[in-house]
Amino acid sequence: MGHAGDGMTRREFVGAAGGAVALGAVPAALRTRERAGTPPTGVLLFQGDSITDCGRDRTLAEPNLAKGLATGYPLLIAARLLSEHPASGLRVLNRGISGNTVPDLDARWQADALDLAPDVLSLLIGVNDIWHRLNGTFQGTVESYEAGYDALLARTRQALPKVRLVVLEPFVLRTGAVTDAWFPEFDQRRAAAARVAQRAGATFLRLHTMFERLATEAPPAYWAADGVHPTVAGHGAIARAWLDEVRW
Numbered sequence: 001m002g003h004a005g006d007g008m009t010r011r012e013f014v015g016a017a018g019g020a021v022a023l024g025a026v027p028a029a030l031r032t033r034e035r036a037g038t039p040p041t042g043v044l045l046f047q048g049d050s051i052t053d054c055g056r057d058r059t060l061a062e063p064n065l066a067k068g069l070a071t072g073y074p075l076l077i078a079a080r081l082l083s084e085h086p087a088s089g090l091r092v093l094n095r096g097i098s099g100n101t102v103p104d105l106d107a108r109w110q111a112d113a114l115d116l117a118p119d120v121l122s123l124l125i126g127v128n129d130i131w132h133r134l135n136g137t138f139q140g141t142v143e144s145y146e147a148g149y150d151a152l153l154a155r156t157r158q159a160l161p162k163v164r165l166v167v168l169e170p171f172v173l174r175t176g177a178v179t180d181a182w183f184p185e186f187d188q189r190r191a192a193a194a195r196v197a198q199r200a201g202a203t204f205l206r207l208h209t210m211f212e213r214l215a216t217e218a219p220p221a222y223w224a225a226d227g228v229h230p231t232v233a234g235h236g237a238i239a240r241a242w243l244d245e246v247r248w
Contacts, residue, residue: 039088040081040248042119045095046074047105047112048168049128051229052096063091070094072230074122076239093118101129101138102148109152114159121156121163122242124207125149126170126189127228134181142185146192153200165202166246168238169193171211173220178227205241 043063046052056070064082069075069092078092095112097104102125105113113121129145132138140148156163169190172178190208197204214223214237221227223234230238 038248039085040090040120041088042090043116044078044081044090044092044120044122045113045116045118046077046093046122048096048124049100050096050098051127052094052124053098054094054096054235055098056094056096058097063093068094070096072235073238073242076235077242080239080243096124099128099132100125101132101140102126102145102152103140106148106152109155113156117160118163120166120246120248121160122166122168122246124168124170126193127172130182130186130189131177131228142188142192145189146196149193149196150199153196153202157200164246164248165197165200166205166242167193167197167200167202168205168242169207169209171208173211173215173224173227175220175224176226176228203245205245207238207241210237210241 046069052072052074054070054072054074057065057067060068062068064078066075069078074092074094074096081088081090082092093116095116097108105125126145126149129138129140133140153165153167156165170186170193171190172182172186194204194206196202211220211223211234218233222231223237224230
């Protein structure tokens, strides 16, 4: 970035994001290039837990606000799409809530998803469904995770038959809070998310596979210091993968 022909400079991106993301955070995710398909329009909604929430200002309901989108991958994706398509009318919202499990999403789904009538719904959920079980505050099983996730997306399809669904694979890195106790159950939950996405006709982004590869290039803590919550580099990698796979 910062070279002729690259689109947004580093300084321009940081200004547009309200200073939320450090310089050089995700050059690959923000690199201008040809994109297939039509310009993005309508409502793009990001949903999930703390990985999506990222400390967003929950008092802000309006789309396309940096503080409402927070400091993670939703902001990076929004910045890229909105800068490349200023006339598209795209409206980007973040409704992730830290600590959420699938049952938590289900309890707030009408107001925080269906009533917003998204054209594209991007969903990352699952790490708390195992983490909270491991620390004794939640009793959900792999089977209940899959059944609940299936029901959530079926409910979404019924209410919004034309919605484009994007399911992000739950991921962890073996560092920090992530120990051997997470496995093999975590892999079973990843497989469940893949089956849910297939049945729902969703685009499925294999983030755990991506982070396993990235962990051969830099230590796991470089991508997620506690093994769960991405660093700036980790969020950049998610944004890059999302932008590479999702087309309107």
